[in-house]
Every structure is written in structure tokens, then in C-alpha cells.
Amino acid sequence: MKRKAVVLSSGGIDSTTCVAAAIEKCRKKNVSSVSVYYGQRHRIELDKAKLIAEYYGIDHYELDLTEIFKYNKTCSLLSQTNIEVEKSSYEEQLKKSDGKPVVTYVPFRNPLFIAAITSLAMSIYPNEKVDVYLGIHQDDSGAAYPDCSPQFNKAMAKAVRLGSGGLVRLVSPFVDCKKADIVKYGLEHNVPYEHTISCYDPDEYGRACGKCGTCIDRLKAFEANGAKDPIDYKE
Ligand SMILES: [Zn+2]
Numbered sequence: 001m002k003r004k005a006v007v008l009s010s011g012g013i014d015s016t017t018c019v020a021a022a023i024e025k026c027r028k029k030n031v032s033s034v035s036v037y038y039g040q041r042h043r044i045e046l047d048k049a050k051l052i053a054e055y056y057g058i059d060h061y062e063l064d065l066t067e068i069f070k071y072n073k074t075c076s077l078l079s080q081t082n083i084e085v086e087k088s089s090y091e092e093q094l095k096k097s098d099g100k101p102v103v104t105y106v107p108f109r110n111p112l113f114i115a116a117i118t119s120l121a122m123s124i125y126p127n128e129k130v131d132v133y134l135g136i137h138q139d140d141s142g143a144a145y146p147d148c149s150p151q152f153n154k155a156m157a158k159a160v161r162l163g164s165g166g167l168v169r170l171v172s173p174f175v176d177c178k179k180a181d182i183v184k185y186g187l188e189h190n191v192p193y194e195h196t197i198s199c200y201d202p203d204e205y206g207r208a209c210g211k212c213g214t215c216i217d218r219l220k221a222f223e224a225n226g227a228k229d230p231i232d233y234k235e
Contacts, residue, residue: 002030005171006121007133008113009033009060011048012198013218014135014174017186019052021173022133024189032059034120036113038106039066041079044197044206051195061124063116069106076103077200085201087211093144102144104200104213110136110147111156118160118168130168132160137174137182139217150175179217180224187227194230207232 005022009015022031035049046062053060069078076083086093086103093102114132121130136148146152157170174182186193198218199208208215210233222229 002026003169004121004125004128004130005031005133006117006124006130007031007033008117008135009035009049009052010135011035011045011052011196012135012214013186013191013193013196013221014137014179014182015049016052016135016193016196017182017189017191018133018135018173019056019058020186020189020191022131022171023056023058026131028056028058031056032061032124034061034063034117036063036065036116038064038109039069039078039080041077042200042202044202048195048197052192055192055195059124061120063120065112065116068112069109072107074103075106077106085209085212087201087209089213089216093213102213105145108147110134110145110152114156114160114170118164121168122164128167131171132168134170134172135174135182136172137177137179139179179221183221183225183227187225196231203234205232207234209234 003026005026007019007022009019019033033049033053035046037046050060072078073081075081076085083103117132121132136153153172153175160168160170198214200212200214201209208231219229
């Protein structure tokens with residue numbers, strides 16, 4: 001019997017490519033996606049994740065973890081903070097932050113998401129073997145996002161395996177890849193990148209800013225593949 005798969009889908013290119021990778025491996029009928037609302041300023045990523053699930057014809061779930069993050073005052077991605085989103089590359093931001101996590105780091109977000117999704121996976125597929133797919137990759141690792149590092153990922157994978165009695169396995173197909181490699185895989189597999197959004201500061205029409213760290217990374221990844229990013233940018 002094929003394993004089931006639950007993919008953390010946040011409407012961006014990494015997680016959307018992960019949806020495609022999970023479908024390729026486990027077949028469409030065995031795959032679900034889930035997105036998490038955690039009080040982020042822009043709900044557009046949740047709409048995109050839903051759109052992508054509809055595109056592929058898979059079940060989609062939404063979790064709400066806003067209660068946990070509502071006390072935060074330091075992360076620029078959360079709606080209650082009025083911190084402006086940095087318009088520079090991660091390299092420049094890390095220089096400024098003196099190696100500490102960047103201002104878009106949501107405190108301990110990934111482990112919380114992974115725990116919640118593992119729990120969800122065991123509820124929607126009881127007593128079945130499930131792979132929980134994550135789109136983490138090399139460019140996210142290290143100081144900018146410590147909870148995306150390969151070391152963290154390895155430790156969390158062990159925790160998930162032990163805590164689920166061996167039923168759930170953490171799968172990060174792109175953990176050793178650069179973003180450009182992910183886009184390469186996605187272009188080869190016709191991933192609908194026109195339905196994705198990566199920007200941390202889109203305008204009211206949902207157009208990407210083209211200047212924040214994640215926009216810069218995204219544009220570079222398409223360029224490295226000699227491809228044009230199909231989404232709209234403000235300028
Ligand atoms: Zn942007």
C-alpha cells in the first residue's frame with residue numbers, strides 16, 4: 001500500500017514544488033496539503049495554498065495557530081507588529097543582525113508547525129504510514145532561520161518518528177538543494193508557479209514587491225534556470 005502524504009503548503013515556490021514531489025511519489029489520491037494561519041500580515045498565501053490544492057485536486061486543510069504567536073512584538077511578518085519588512089537580501093540582513101536570526105524569523109515556527117501537522121496527519125490517516133512533506137532547503141538554513149537547518153531537521157525527524165510510534169516520517173526532499181534546484185524540478189514537472197506567492201510585502205492587488213529577501217531569492221532562482229517568473233511584480 002502506498003504511503004499517505006501531508007504537505008505543509010504555504011503558497012510559495014518551495015512548498016508548492018513539494019506538493020508536486022509528494023504527488024509524484026505517493027499519487028494524488030494519497031496526498032493532502034495543509035496551510036497554517038499564525039497571524040501573518042498577509043492571508044494571500046493561504047488563498048494561494050488553497051488554489052494550488054484545487055489545481056491538483058487534493059484535500060486541503062487549514063490550521064489556526066494565531067493564539068501562540070499573538071504575544072510577539074519582534075517579528076515583522078506578524079500582523080500585530082508594525083515593523084517594516086526589510087527590502088534587502090538575507091546576506092545583507094544577516095550582516096546587520098550580527099548573525100542572529102533575521103526580523104522575519106517567526107520564533108520556533110517550524111517545530112510548532114511540524115508537531116501540529118504530525119498530529120493532524122495521524123488524525124486524518126489513522127493507523128496509516130504517513131510522510132509529512134516540508135519544503136525546507138539549503139538557502140533557508142543556518143543563521144537566518146535556525147529552525148530550517150539540516151541539524152534541526154534531523155533532530156525533528158527523529159522526534160516525529162519516535163513520538164508517532166513510527167507511523168509518521170518527516171520528508172524534506174529539497175533539504176540539500178538550493179532554491180534554483182527546486183525551481184528546476186518544478187519547471188520540469190509543470191508546477192503552477194503562476195498561482196504562488198513568496199513576497200513578504202505584497203500590495204493590495206497581491207503583486208510581489210520584488211525587493212524583500214524572499215522576492216530576491218525567488219527572482220534569482222528563476223533567472224538561474226533561464227526562466228521568467230510568471231507572477232506579477234509591482235514594478
Ligand atoms: Zn517581496
